[in-house]
Amino acid sequence: xxxxxxxxxxxxxxxxxxxxxxxxxxxxxxxxxxxxxxxxxxxxxxxxxxxxxxxxxxxxxxxxxxxxxxxxxxxxxxxxxxxxxxxxxxxxxxxxxxxxxxxxxxxxxxxxxxxxxxxxxxxxxxxxxxxxxxxxxxxxxxxxxxxxxxxxxxxxxxxxxxxxxxxxxxxxxxxxxxxxxxxxxxxxxxxxxxxxxxxxxxxxxxxxxxxxxxxxxxxxxxxxxxxxxxxxxxxxxxxxxxxxxxxxxxxxxxxxxxxxxxxxxxxxxx
Amino acid sequence: xxxxxxxxxxxxxxxxxxxxxxxxxxxxxxxxxxxxxxxxxxxxxxxxxxxxxxxxxxxxxxxxxxxxxxxxxxxxxxxxxxxxxxxxxxxxxxxxxxxxxxxxxxxxxxxxxxxxxxxxxxxxxxxxxxxxxxxxxxxxxxxxxxxxxxxxxxxxxxxxxxxxxxxxxxxxxxxxxxxxxxxxxxxxxxxxxxxxxxxxxxxxxxxxxxxxxxxxxxxxxxxxxxxxxxxxxxxxxxxxxxxxxxxxxxxxxxxxxxxxxxxxxxxxxxxxxxxxxxxxxxxxxxxxxxxxxxxxxxxxxxxxxx
Numbered sequence: 350x351x352x353x354x355x356x357x358x359x360x361x362x363x364x365x366x367x368x369x370x371x372x373x374x375x376x377x378x379x380x381x382x383x384x385x386x387x388x389x390x391x392x393x394x395x396x397x398x399x400x401x402x403x404x405x406x407x408x409x410x411x412x413x414x415x416x417x418x419x420x421x422x423x424x425x426x427x428x429x430x431x432x433x434x435x436x437x438x439x440x441x442x443x444x445x446x447x448x449x450x451x452x453x454x455x456x457x458x459x460x461x462x463x464x465x466x467x468x469x470x471x472x473x474x475x476x477x478x479x480x481x482x483x484x485x486x487x488x489x490x491x492x493x494x495x496x497x498x499x500x501x502x503x504x505x506x507x508x509x510x511x512x513x514x515x516x517x518x519x520x521x522x523x524x525x526x527x528x529x530x531x532x533x534x535x536x537x538x539x540x541x542x543x544x545x546x547x548x549x550x551x552x553x554x555x556x557x558x559x560x561x562x563x564x565x566x567x568x569x570x571x572x573x574x575x576x577x578x579x580x581x582x583x584x585x586x587x588x589x590x591x592x593x594x595x596x597x598x599x600x601x602x603x604x605x606x607x608x609x610x611x612x613x614x615x616x617x618x619x
Numbered sequence: 620x621x622x623x624x625x626x627x628x629x630x631x632x633x634x635x636x637x638x639x640x641x642x643x644x645x646x647x648x649x650x651x652x653x654x655x656x657x658x659x660x661x662x663x664x665x666x667x668x669x670x671x672x673x674x675x676x677x678x679x680x681x682x683x684x685x686x687x688x689x690x691x692x693x694x695x696x697x698x699x700x701x702x703x704x705x706x707x708x709x710x711x712x713x714x715x716x717x718x719x720x721x722x723x724x725x726x727x728x729x730x731x732x733x734x735x736x737x738x739x740x741x742x743x744x745x746x747x748x749x750x751x752x753x754x755x756x757x758x759x760x761x762x763x764x765x766x767x768x769x770x771x772x773x774x775x776x777x778x779x780x781x782x783x784x785x786x787x788x789x790x791x792x793x794x795x796x797x798x799x800x801x802x803x804x805x806x807x808x809x810x811x812x813x814x815x816x817x818x819x820x821x822x823x824x825x826x827x828x829x830x831x832x833x834x835x836x837x838x839x840x841x842x843x844x845x846x847x848x849x850x851x852x853x854x855x856x857x858x859x860x861x862x863x864x865x866x867x868x869x870x871x872x873x874x875x876x877x878x879x880x881x882x883x884x885x886x887x888x889x890x891x892x893x894x895x896x897x898x899x900x901x902x903x904x905x906x907x908x909x910x911x912x913x914x915x916x917x918x919x920x921x922x923x924x925x
Contacts, residue, residue, distance in 0.1 A: 362726075365746075369801070369804055376756060376759075376760050387766075387770070388770065389777055436652035439649070440648055441645055441649065442646045442648075445653075451661075451664070452657065454660070459860075459862025461882055462671075462862055462899050463664070466668050466670065467667050488663075546751055549753075550753035552754060557886070569756070586756045589756060590756060594752065
């Protein structure tokens, strides 16, 4: 039994990884295929679908919108995440677990429920749907991810270092700038990158809250109706995939380096 | 963020009054620091959900909301065959998806935790990376794979296994289940892994010393102790998938439509917010009940196994 397990588990693990990656890999493959229909055998190598992308004004608008929304959501959710993560890791107070649970709740709620409830309230409060309302929604769902990254970064935080700095005559601001900030900066950068990625890829909230301005996933959604546009969508999708992959990898590398430095391995999102 | 000196007195020296003052300052400082985030969640999550629940008891007449209390929306949500069927199908799909993701995820979490050695971090990273890519794109790639002219069909025809493209792959419930199972894989692996990591390895050694074979060891030690992770994984997959909109829309076809598509219609074309609200509340209530029931069942059955 044990032998059987140790022989088959690695095989299973390998197959599982293949199952996870295989679908994703078809996007880049068909995005450089000459045929407009994604099927085997491949008909030839081309970069024409990529070359068409910059000549599509609607796409450029969507990319710009996504960038604005992503940056705004990343910064604001990280600021809110810093407050909450610091409070959770540093202080014990009544209602700590309950409040933490509430802040993390969007992670386990169906997104459509979050989306329609925000939609109802924002419209009744007299907001017109725009990129601003998308940002409001994205902050809400980015905070749990920010929190996870930041909490694990702050947990390895040795408070005696701050005390030592204060004892050695550094001012409060000096301590913050020269001791606290360098220690928590990796977690903060990680959180910014991760929330930007979440916002960049998020569809449902944008779908309900965006009004007439499209973000990239909304643009893709609109193009999916036209079979002829599929290769362009695949090319764009590939670029998005690569972008998300890079951002998350950078975030993880930064977080891991910092964790090794403060001797606090593990505990974050991955 | 920087005041750090005030509650570091050794406990022995702190008098009762002192300690109380310290606790109070902990309380107020902690609460003050978390309050912006807390307020954000209250205003943009809790309040909106309360408003949705309120709407579900109201009615809409063209563009105006009539605020007299009524259960009419719930009557429609629970008795109209179309909504009842959609809700049932959504529940079945989310049940299947959470079952498959957990069954598939358990061995891999087990492998990483017990045989991962130094490479645990790399394994976990490998598993989470696809999850960070756009959900919409992952669903789209399944459409490319399962479609009439898709990868699977053209591949199978190329190998001579089938003569003409099969239409049975895309636009049905199976396609929805496959796509969702793939999409939520990482969410199931992580909690199970965490709970396996927490298991004290000496307990397993004790089981070996006491003569338990591998199967009994697993059933009586590892599985019960990792149950919290399994339950977390089930809930984390089941509750969001019941309200999935993109997957049924893209790969579900007519047979794969789920409740979220009906909810969306009430906020789009049909424009009946109160009914949409009632459908949402019903879905949440039913899926929470189902999830609770499954948790109880699992706890009970592992207790029997021991």
